Amino acid sequence: MQSTTHAITKISRSASRYRGFVITHRPRTATNPISRYEISLGDQSFGLFDAQALATGYIEQLYTQR
Numbered sequence: 001m002q003s004t005t006h007a008i009t010k011i012s013r014s015a016s017r018y019r020g021f022v023i024t025h026r027p028r029t030a031t032n033p034i035s036r037y038e039i040s041l042g043d044q045s046f047g048l049f050d051a052q053a054l055a056t057g058y059i060e061q062l063y064t065q066r
Contacts, residue, residue, distance in 0.1 A: 008056065019063065021046075023055050 009017045014025045026036040026048070037055040039046040046062075049055040 008052075016052075018056055019059055021059050023052065025052075 006019050008023070011017050011022070014027075016023045016025075020041065022040050024038045024040065026032075026038055028035045034050060036048040036050060037052050038048050039055050039058060046058065049058065
């Protein structure tokens with residue numbers, strides 16, 4: 001297995017791109033006191049995560065399952 005690092009590229013104020021996936025920051029609100037990160041690829045959503053590190057870790061997991 002080859003060890004490489006991939007960069008998180010900021011594409012807007014609330015969105016970043018990582019390995020082709022878009023990670024969107026959902027800030028906390030009165031009804032949701034925890035900020036979240038949503039992973040998507042095109043129209044497909046892969047869920048909400050409590051930290052950006054968890055989101056990128058999940059993307060890495062998807063790549064290893066390929």
